[in-house]
Structure formats: C-alpha cells, structure tokens
Amino acid sequence: MTQPPPSFDEAFAAQLEQLLHWRRDVRHFDTRAIPEDDIEHLLRCASLAPSVGNSQPWRFVRVHSPALRERLAGHVDEQSARAAERYSDAKQREHYKSLKLHGVREAPEIMAVFCDGEPVAGKGLGIATMPEMLDYSVVMAIHTMWLAARVRGIGMGWVSIVDPKFVGGLLDAAPSWRLIAILCIGYPCEAAATPELEERGWQAREAWLERTFEK
Numbered sequence: 069m070t071q072p073p074p075s076f077d078e079a080f081a082a083q084l085e086q087l088l089h090w091r092r093d094v095r096h097f098d099t100r101a102i103p104e105d106d107i108e109h110l111l112r113c114a115s116l117a118p119s120v121g122n123s124q125p126w127r128f129v130r131v132h133s134p135a136l137r138e139r140l141a142g143h144v145d146e147q148s149a150r151a152a153e154r155y156s157d158a159k160q161r162e163h164y165k166s167l168k169l170h171g172v173r174e175a176p177e178i179m180a181v182f183c184d185g186e187p188v189a190g191k192g193l194g195i196a197t198m199p200e201m202l203d204y205s206v207v208m209a210i211h212t213m214w215l216a217a218r219v220r221g222i223g224m225g226w227v228s229i230v231d232p233k234f235v236g237g238l239l240d241a242a243p244s245w246r247l248i249a250i251l252c253i254g255y256p257c258e259a260a261a262t263p264e265l266e267e268r269g270w271q272a273r274e275a276w277l278e279r280t281f282e283k
Contacts, residue, residue, distance in 0.1 A: 091214055092263060094223030095168045097175040097254035106220055107177060110253075113216035119205035123190025126209040129239050131178040139238060140230075140250070141172040147229045167268060170227045175252035180235060181210055182245035206248045213251075223256035 076084075111128060119125060131137055148169055155161040172178060183206040185199070195201050214224050232247035241247070266272045 087215060087218060091218050092223060092256070092260055093265075094225045094252070094254075094256045095171050095264060096257040097171045097223065097225075097252065098257055099174055099176060100255050101176045102222060102254060106222065107253075109220070110213050110216050110222070114209040114213035117205070117209035117212040119190070119208065120195055120201035121190030121193030123187045123193070123195075123202060123205065125184045125187045125190075125202045126206045127182040127184055127241075127245055129180040129182065129241070131180060131239070136238060137172060137178055140178070140235070141170070143231070143234055143238075144170050144172055144227060144229055144250075147231060151229055163268075163270065167265070167270065169229060170250075171225055171252040171254070172227065172250070175225070175254040177251075177253040179251040179253065180239055180241075180247065181206060181249045181251060182236075182241055183248050184242070184245055186244040203246065203248060210249055210251070217253065221255065223254060225252040226250070227252060 107130075114126065114128070115124065117126075131140065152161050152164050155164055183203050185202060187202070210226070217224050227250040230247070230250060235241075235247050235250065236245065260267065263273070
C-alpha cells in the first residue's frame with residue numbers, strides 16, 4: 069500500500085516561516101566542535117534537495133587540514149582586501165573593511181561545495197539549453213542544509229570572496245568540478261535578532277513586493 073503524504077498543519081507552517089526569518093549568514097563562531105552525527109545529518113538533508121534530472125551534482129569537501137584551512141583563510145583575506153578597492157567612495161570602502169566577512173579560522177567545520185559539471189546521474193536531462201541548472205541544484209542543496217542546521221542551533225556562513233580556480237587547485241578538485249561555495253559551519257556566538265549586514269548598516273532586506281512583477 070502506498071503511504072499517504074504527511075499533512076502539515078498551521079502550527080508547522082508558522083514554524084517554517086519563523087525558521088526562514090531566523091536563518092542567518094553567520095560569521096562569528098563558538099569554537100566548540102559539532103558532533104559528527106549532526107554533520108552527517110546536515111549532509112543527508114542536503115542530499116534531499118531537488119536537482120535537475122535528479123543529477124545530484126553537489127560535491128562536498130570537508131577541509132580538515134589546518135594547513136589547508138590557513139591557506140584558504142589567507143586567500144580570503146587577500147581577495148577581500150582587493151574587493152575593498154572596488155569602492156571609490158572612501159567612507160564606503162572603510163565601511164566594507166570594518167565588516168567581518170568570514171569565519172574560516174574559527175568555525176569548527178569548513179566545507180567547500182562544488183558542482184560536478186559532468187555528472188553521470190541524471191543522464192543530461194534538463195541541461196541541454198540551461199546547463200547552469202546544475203549549479204542552481206547545488207545552491208538548493210546548500211539552502212536545504214542551511215535550514216536543517218538552523219533547526220539544530222548550528223550556524224552557517226557562505227564565503228564567496230574567493231578565486232574558484234585557486235580553491236579548486238588547493239583542494240585538488242576534479243577538472244569537471246566548479247566551486248559554488250565555501251561554507252563555515254559551527255555554533256553562533258550569539259543569536260542575532262537582526263541580520264549582521266542590516267545591523268551594521270550595510271543593507272537591509274527590502275520589501276518582497278518590490279521584487280515581484282506581472283506581465
């Protein structure tokens with residue numbers, strides 16, 4: 069007999085919306101280790117994400133080596149310093165420099181997330197005209213993991229100020245793998261009621277109606 073789908077009541081719906089409101093891009097981490105069972109749970113949840121053609125192109129690389137982690141942190145610092153020079157306005161440039169943009173050194177878990185551009189699974193379904201759907205599938209897996217982490221009180225920060233080729237070489241990634249994200253994972257130092265970039269006056273969340281159009 070086919071098992072009927074679960075029914076989600078109004079209380080669950082309200083909790084889900086609350087979870088979405090409380091997802092945070094975390095940069096300040098407690099150094100406590102995350103239990104291995106929790107890390108495995110997050111990876112299992114990520115694997116439930118939808119993917120084009122069911123190709124499951126995500127590839128998670130856990131960076132355990134202290135030497136690799138320090139090289140990665142130094143690289144992020146260098147790229148961040150270069151990015152600061154993009155701002156011609158001196159005040160905005162200094163504001164950018166004052167932001168804490170990563171927790172690569174202190175987060176107990178670092179993952180590099182790649183997209184396999186040539187997955188065997190999926191048999192090429194859905195990517196003939198939009199091959200970037202593979203990348204989008206990996207982003208879905210990251211977001212799924214992000215929400216699963218928040219439920220367990222675990223924070224996640226997405227680091228994007230990197231040179232993908234450098235990171236791929238550093239981690240000896242396969243030629244068909246494209247870097248999507250560096251993830252810092254750990255317990256947040258504090259539960260922030262307001263997202264940090266908003267709290268620091270960088271950018272507030274804007275009304276969803278301003279991002280919705282009709283034709």
